[in-house]
Amino acid sequence: MSDEIPCERNADLREKILEFTEVLKTQAHTLGEHGLDERDFYHSGLFRGAIERIRGQYSATMREKRDFVALVLSYMQDQGFIADWESAGEANRHDYAVELNNGRTAIIELKGCLDGNNTNIFERPPHADEFVVWSICSNQGADPRHNLWSGIHTRLSAEVIDRQQQIDGVVVWDWICGTIARPCPKLCGTEERLTDVGQYRLPPPCIYLFPATVPSPRNNPKPRINQLTDVGILDAMHRCFGGEDAELNFVGIEVAHHGAETVRTTSIQRGGVVRRKSDPTPIRRS
Numbered sequence: 060m061s062d063e064i065p066c067e068r069n070a071d072l073r074e075k076i077l078e079f080t081e082v083l084k085t086q087a088h089t090l091g092e093h094g095l096d097e098r099d100f101y102h103s104g105l106f107r108g109a110i111e112r113i114r115g116q117y118s119a120t121m122r123e124k125r126d127f128v129a130l131v132l133s134y135m136q137d138q139g140f141i142a143d144w145e146s147a148g149e150a151n152r153h154d155y156a157v158e159l160n161n162g163r164t165a166i167i168e169l170k171g172c173l174d175g176n177n178t179n180i181f182e183r184p185p186h187a188d189e190f191v192v193w194s195i196c197s198n199q200g201a202d203p204r205h206n207l208w209s210g211i212h213t214r215l216s217a218e219v220i221d222r223q224q225q226i227d228g229v230v231v232w233d234w235i236c237g238t239i240a241r242p243c244p245k246l247c248g249t250e251e252r253l254t255d256v257g258q259y260r261l262p263p264p265c266i267y268l269f270p271a272t273v274p275s276p277r278n279n280p281k282p283r284i285n286q287l288t289d290v291g292i293l294d295a296m297h298r299c300f301g302g303e304d305a306e307l308n309f310v311g312i313e314v315a316h317h318g319a320e321t322v323r324t325t326s327i328q329r330g331g332v333v334r335r336k337s338d339p340t341p342i343r344r345s
Contacts, residue, residue, distance in 0.1 A: 087100070087106050088100035088101065088106075093105060123197065124195045124197065124233075125146070125169075127195065127233060127234055127259070128154075128155065128167075128169065128193070128195070129146075130256050130257040130259070131261075132144040132155065132157065134254075134256045134257075134299070135295060135296070135299050138299055139160075140160070140295040140299040141157050141158065141159055141160065141292070141295050142158040142162075143157070143158040144156065144157045144158065147166075154167055154168055154169040155167040155169070157292055159188075159189075159291040159292065159295065160291075160295075161291060163188040163189065163291055164186055164187060164188050164189070165188065165189040165190075165191065165290075165291060165292035166183070166184055166186075166187040166189065166190045166191070167191055167192075167193050167292070168181045168190070168191070168192045168193070169193050170192055170193065170194050170195070170210075171194065171195065171196055171197075172194065172196035172198060172201050172206040172210075173196070173206045173207060173209060173210025173211070173214070173215075174201075174205060174206045174209040174210060178214045178215065179214050179218055181218070181224065181226075182224070183224050183225055183226070188291075189227045189228075189290050189291060189292055190225060190226055190227055191226070191228045191229065191230060191292055191293060192210075192215065192226060192228075192229045192230075193229075193230045193232070194206070194207075194210065194230070194231045194233075195232070195233040196231075196233060196235070197233060197234075197235065199235055199240035199241070200240075203231065203241065208335060210229070211267065211310060211325060211327070212325040212337050212340070215229070216310075216312050216323050216325045217323070217342045219269070219270075219273060219274070219312065220273070220274055220275075220312070220314055220323055220342055221342050223273050224273075225272070225273050226269050227268075227269055227285055227289070227290045227293075228266060228267055228268045228269050228285060228290045229266075229267040229269070229310075230264050230265065230266055230267070230293060230296060231264070231265040231267070232261070232264035232265060232296075234259045234261070236262050236264075236265075237260065237261065237262040243262040245262050245263055245303075245306060246262055252301050254299075254300050254301065261300060262300075263300045263301050263302040263303070264296050264297070264300060264302065265306075266287075266293050266296065266297055266302065266306075266307055266308060267308040267309075267310050267327070268284055268285040268286065268287065268289075268290065268293070268307065268308065268310065269284070269285060269310050269312070270282040270283065270284055270285070270310070270311070270312050271283045271284065271285045271289060274313065274314040274323065275314065276314050276316045276321055280313060280314055280315055281311070281313045282312070284310065284311055287304070287307060305330045306329070306330075307329065308327055308328070309327070309328045310325065310326070310327055311324075311325070311326040311327075311328065312324070312325055313326075315339065317339060317341070320341040320342070320343075321341070321342045322339035322340055322341050322342070323337075323339070323340060323342060324336065324337055324340070325340075
């Protein structure tokens with residue numbers, strides 16, 4: 060089994076979600092006071108319309124994610140791990156600018172579960188000393204291993220190479236981490252490593268350090284991978300929330316020409332062990 064991220068979704072919860080989905084699909088007509096019999100209920104569009112409305116309400120709002128980020132960054136500032144931070148606003152292609160204690164500027168791009176097309180949409184601003192992607196996946200039933208690999212290998216590594224967009228690292232971390240929906244192996248059955256931030260109790264974040272420069276088939280086929288001290292915002296998160304160095308992930312991206320195609324090989328190493336590695340994969344754009 061691949062081990063690109065130590066956590067995994069709760070299999071029992073996943074089964075319960077599937078079971079409840081079937082119950083909802085077959086018993087929804089018994090809920091509420093809609094005044095329709097079973098046949099009319101399912102033919103009326105009421106059920107599908109309600110489901111689509113709920114989906115839209117969950118996917119359209121970013122408020123909960125932004126409130127979470129604000130709590131975390133404010134906590135880090137209060138604890139002295141960063142100097143200041145601000146929301147970049149809707150006019151910018153990124154989400155947050157953080158002033159580090161050494162005066163450098165870290166830019167944070169906020170993403171969801173990393174397995175969607177939105178992951179491909181980002182732009183490193185010219186004033187960024189550091190640029191990181193923060194994945195907040197608020198879907199309790201999502202598979203973190205699938206999402207992580209889809210994001211890093213299928214999407215981000217291709218964008219880095221094809222558009223020459225430097226990413227210094229990725230952090231995967233939200234309020235579901237360490238809960239029954241997404242148990243965190245870092246806790247090892249204890250709560251000593253949890254940090255209280257507002258209404259949340261958070262385990263240390265999962266941090267992925269990317270190559271320090273953009274890979275290039277001819278001039279830079281296997282770039283050096285950033286160390287934690289190279290990326291101040293990730294270093295600050297790691298120290299503030301009790302991360303251990305053995306838990307850090309190092310993402311290698313090798314790029315080469317294979318005939319007429321450009322291919323990249325992505326690997327994730329943690330604790331000195333390669334946790335997952337791809338075959339050489341072509342970069343294709345429509």
